[in-house]
Amino acid sequence: MGHFLLRRLFDAVPTVLLVLTLVFAAMRILPGDPALAALGDNALPEQLAAFREQFGLNQPLWRQYLDFLGGVLTFDLGRSLLHSRPVLEMLAHALPFTIELTIVATFIGVTIGVPLGVLAATRRNRLPDSGVRLFSLVGYAVPDFYLGALLLITFSLNLGLFPISGGGEGFWDRMYHVLLPAITLAFLKAAFIGKLTRTSLLEVFGKDYVRTARAKGAREGRVIYRHALRNALLPLTTGLGISLLATLSGSVAVELVFNRPGIGTLLIGAISERDYAVIQGGIIVFALLVVFVNLLIDLLYIAVDPRLRVQA
Amino acid sequence: MSAVTERLDLLAPEPSRLAIVRMVILNRPSTIAAVCLILVFVAIATAAPLIAPYDPLAQSYIKINQSPSWEHWLGTDQFGRDVLSRMIYGSRNSLIIGVLAPLVAAIIGTTLGVVAGFFGGIIDRVISRLVDLLISFPELLLAIIIAAALGGGFWNIVIVLAAAFVPNFARVARAQTMAVRAEPYVEAAVASGVTQLRIIMRHIIPNIAAPIVVLMTLWTASAIRLEASLSFLGLGTQAPQPSWGNIIRDGLNNLFGSPWPVIGAGLAITSVVLAFNLLGDTIRDVLDPETSP
Amino acid sequence: MTGPLLSVRDLRKVFNAQAGFGRPSAGVRAVDGISFDVEPGETLALVGESGCGKSTLGRLILQLIPASGGQVMFEGVDLVHLGTRPLREMRRRMQMVFQDPFGSLSPRRSVADIVAEPIDSFGLAPSRKARREMVADLLHQVGLPSSVMDRYPRQFSGGQRQRIGIARAIAAGPSFIVADEPVSALDVSVQAQVINLMQDLQESRGLTYLFIAHDLAVVRHIATRVAVMYLGRIVEIGPKARVYAAPHHPYTQALLSAAPNPDPDIPKRQIILTGDVPSPSNAPSGCAFHTRCPIAQARCRMEAPELRPVGGGHQAACHFATDHPIPVPS
C-alpha cells in the first residue's frame, strides 16, 4: 500500500515541475514584445523599460526561470499590472468560488448519475435504459456555456428565481448563487457518470463471479449492489477523476456566463487584458488543482481496489 | 450476451461485415438522422457564400441588436451584423476545425503511440511519461494554456486542438499496438523474417485502425464543441470572424433584447456534436464490435 | 550433415521484473541453464506444467526473444550471436506453429497473404501466379481446398485455422519446426486430425519437431524423445519408451500418475503432489522440486542436482536417480 502511494506522491513532484516549466515557456513565447503588448503601442520607451525591469524581462532566461520558480515556492507570484494587487491575494479571493462550484456540481452530478446508470443497466433495452442513453447523448453534446445561458435566461431573467451574477457573501447567499451554475455543470456530469455507470455495470454483469454469486443463491438485488456495483466502482473512480477535471475546466466558461468571481473569470479577464502575472498565477492554480485531483483519485483508487492495497 | 456466446463453446460463423453495417445502420433511425444532419451541415458550410443572405462582416449602425424579423431571421448583433449569415459562415469554421484538428492529432498521436508501443524501451518511457502528464489535463484547460500563449486565430486553434487531442490518440494507439504486438501472428511474421517496418505497416496499422477511426469521429464532435468554447472565451476564432462560439459570446450581453442568437447558435452546436457522437458510436459498433457497450 | 540439427548449450533467460522503486529485484529466471540436442527427423517433446518455461524455451531457440546467456547451434551456426541479417536468412530454415488458432492468424488479411508471408519475405515466388500456385499446393498439403485462399480467418473453425498456420510454417521449406502446444486449444476429434497431419508432413518433408505440450498422452503418441521441465530446468530427458516405462525423477512419476487415463479399469497408483508450483520469481533453493518432492532429503535443499545418465540415452536430474526407477511410496 505504502509503496503505491509513495510512488504516486513521488511522481507528483516532477509533474508539478514540468507544469511550471510549461507555463513559464508558454508565457515567454508570446508573439511580440510582452511589454509593448501590455502597455499598448503608444507607450513611452521609458515606460517599456520600467515594465521590463519590473518583470525582469531583460535578464537572461535561466535567471528569470529561477526567480519564477523561487517566487512560486515562496508564494510570491508577483503583482498584477492593472490592479496593482499581489496576484496571490487575487487568486486566494477567487479560488473558493471555483472550488465550491466544482464540489457542488460534482455532488449533484454523482447523486443523479450513478442511480441513473444503475437503473439503465438493470433494465437493459427497456424504457429507462433508452431514456438514460438519450439523456447522456444530449449531455455529451450540449456545450456547458450554452446550457448555462439557457438556464440563466429562463430561471434568472424571466422567472427571476436566481441571481443573475456574482458569487454572493456568506454561506447561504453563496449557495444560492452557486446553485444554477452547479446544476449546469452537474447536468453534463450526470450524463457522463450515468453512461459510465451503465457501461461498467453491464460489463461486470457479464463476469463469471456475478454468475457465481447467483449460483450461491443470492437474489438479484444482492447480486447488483453487493457484487456488481462494488466491482463497477473501479472504472467509476477513473470516470469520477475525469469528470472532476472536466468540471474544473467547464467552470471557466460557466463562471463567465454567470459572472462568478472565480479563477476562470480571473484568468480569462487577465488573458484579454494581457495581465501577465495574473495569467501565470491563474494557470499555475489550475495546474496544481489538476495535479491535486489526480492524486485524490489515486488515493480513492487504493481504497476501492484491494489489489493495489495488498500485494499478491 | 458475451458470456453466453462464450458459454456456447463455439463460434457461430460471424456475419459478413456488410451484414453488420446494414443491420446496424438500417435499424437505427437515430443513425440515419445523424448522417442526414451531418450532410446538411457540410452542405451549408460549403455553400455558405451562396446561401448566406448578407455579408457576415457587414456592420450597420442603424440595425443594432434587432430581434428576429423577416429581413433578419435571427435578428442582428451589437454591431448590426446579420446573425443568420454569421451562423452560416460560422459552420464553415466548425466543420474545417472539427475535421482538421482530429486528423492532425490522429496522425501525430498514432505515430507516437505506435513507435512507443512497438519499440518499447526508453522511447516508450519518455513518450508515455509525457502522454500521462498531458492526459491528466482536461482538453479545455490544455487548450486555454496554449491559446493564452499562442493567441487566437484559425491556424492557432487547429494547433491548440490538435495538441489537446494528441495524448489521447497516442495512448489508444500505444495500448492497441502493444496488444497487437503480443499476438502470435506478429511473432509468426518475425519468425518468417518480415522486417519490423513491414510488420508495422502490414499487421500493426490495419489492426489498430478501427479504434483510431472511432476516436477520430468522436473527437470531431469534441473539436467542434471545444472550438465553440474557446471562441466563447475569446481565445478561439478572433472577432470579427464568425464562429458559433463567439456568436453566443456576443449574444450574451444582449440577452434582454433577443436571446435568439444564443439559442440558435447553441442549438447548432449541440445538434452537430450530437450527430457526430452518434456517428462515432455507430462506427464503433461496425468496426470494433467487441468494445461497444 | 552429420551430428545434431540443433544443439542447445546452457541456454538462459532472465525476465527482469520491473526493478521495484529503489530495490532491484533479482528477476525471474524463466529458463535456467538448459542443454540438449535434437537429431534430424526427430520429434523432441518438451513437457511441463505452467511456469516451467517450455514456451519461453521454444521462443528462445527461434530467437524471437533475446537470450540472457548460452548457445543455440542450428545447422552448425550459433543463432544467439548472429547478426540480424544472417539471422533473418536462417529463419527460413526454422519456423513455428502456435497454440491459439484465433490469435495466430491476422484477422485483417486473407488466407493467401497469411500463408504466403514467408514466401514473400524470402522472395521465393517469381510471379503472382507462381505465388498463388504455391499457396494452393500448400493448402492442399494441409488438407484444405485451394478455393479458401481468398477468405478471411474469421470464417474458419479452430482446426482449420491450425492447418492454415501449419501451411504457413512449411511455406518456405524449413527443416525444423517449433510447435508450441499446437493441439491444446482443439477438441479431441479435431486434435487427432492435426496430429496426423503433422506426422504425415514430418514423413513427407523430413521435418524435425520441437513439440511443446502439457498433455502426456499426446506426447507419448507423437514424440521420439521426451524432456520433462520444472521451473526453468530439464529434470528428465530420454527416449519416450524408457521415460514412460521407467521414470527416474519423482516429478516425472508424479506427472505420469496424475494424468487421467481414459480406462476405468487401470488401477490408479496415485502420487498426489502437495502444494502449488512455486512461482519462478522466487524459486526454492537447491533442487527446485524439493518443496513438493515425496522423497526430498536435506541434500536436496542445498545442492541442485545435475542431469546424470541412467542408461540408454536416458538422463535424470535427481541425487537419488539410480539406474532403476525410484521406489514409489505406496
Add this chain to the structure above:
Amino acid sequence: MTAAVEDRPLLRVDRLSVEFGGPAARLRVVDEVSFDIEAGETVGLVGESGSGKSITALSILRLVPEPPSHLAGGRVLLDGVDLTTLPRDQLPDIRGRDIAMIFQEPMSSLNPVQRIGDQVAEAILLHQKLDAASRRARVLDLLRLVGIPDPSRRIDAYPHQFSGGMRQRVMIAMALACNPRLLIADEPTTALDVTIQAQVLALLRDLKTEFGTAILLITHDLGVVAESCQRVVVMYAGRVVESGPVRAIFRNPSHPYTRALLQSIPRLDEERRRLHQIPGNVPPPGPLRAGCAFHTRCAERLLRCATDRPPMMQLGGGHQAACWLAGPMAQAPMAQAVTP
C-alpha cells in the same frame, strides 16, 4: 446401484430443451436431453465444445440469462419438484442450498474485491441462521476441509493472493458451505495443471464419500470421466447420444460417435500408430435438425439416419444409445480394436 427407496432419483432431467435467439434465428442448443442423478452418485456429462453440455448444466439452476435464451421444453425434477416451472424468485432458495455449482475459470469466478472468507460465508448467510462468529468458524472448517493451508490467516486474503488450484479449492468450499445434495462442476479442472487437477479431483472424491454429495461433472476429458464417474452421459450437438455405467461406455461403446471419440484420443498406456480421425467439423448450433445429428460424420450411417431421429435404444444395465445400429440386436461389443 440399488434403486432409491421410492425409486425416484435425486435429480431427473427429462427432455430438457433450450433455445437461443429470436424467432428469426432459433438456435436449438440443447435438444430433449434426459438423464438421472441418484443421491451420492457421480455422473459425467461429456462432450466436445458446442455439444451444449455447459448450457445443460447451467439450465438446471436456470443460470443461463433469459433472454437471449429460453427453455423450449422439458422438466428438471429435484426430488419431484420441477425447477423449470418454479417461480423465478424461489430459485435463489434452491441455489447454493440444495444444488451448488463450481465453474471452470478459477481466475474469474471469484469476486476480486471481496475477501474469500466473506465469499465462502455468503451461502451460509443466505441459507442458514448463524451468527457471525459461528459463520466464521464454519468457514474456517470448510477451508481446512478443502486443504487450504493456514486458513486462519488466509480467510481474510483476496482472490488475487491465491493460485489457480487454491482458488478452485475456495470455490469448492463455497459450494459445500450448506452441504448441498448435488454439486454441479462445470469443467472444474480444465484450467488447472495436471498435478493440481489430480489434487482437486481427489478432493472431490473424498468430499463425496464423506458427505454423500452427488456430483454432475461436466468435462471434455474422457480420462477425467473414467477416473471419477460412476455413470456417463455423452452429448453431441445438443443431444444425448449415449449414456450408461462408465465401464459399459468405455468397454462397449455402442454409439459410433462414442466409439470414434475413444479411438481418436492418444492413450497413455498403449502404443497406437495413427489416431482415428472423425472427418468434418463439430456442427455449429442451428435450428432443429432431422435425423441423427452425427450422421454427416458417421462412418456407419444408414440412409434413414439422415431423416429419422433414432430413439434411445436400451442395451440393459442402464446402458442406452441413440443409434439405429445399437438396437437390442446390437452386434457383439466392438473390442477396442486398433483401427486398420
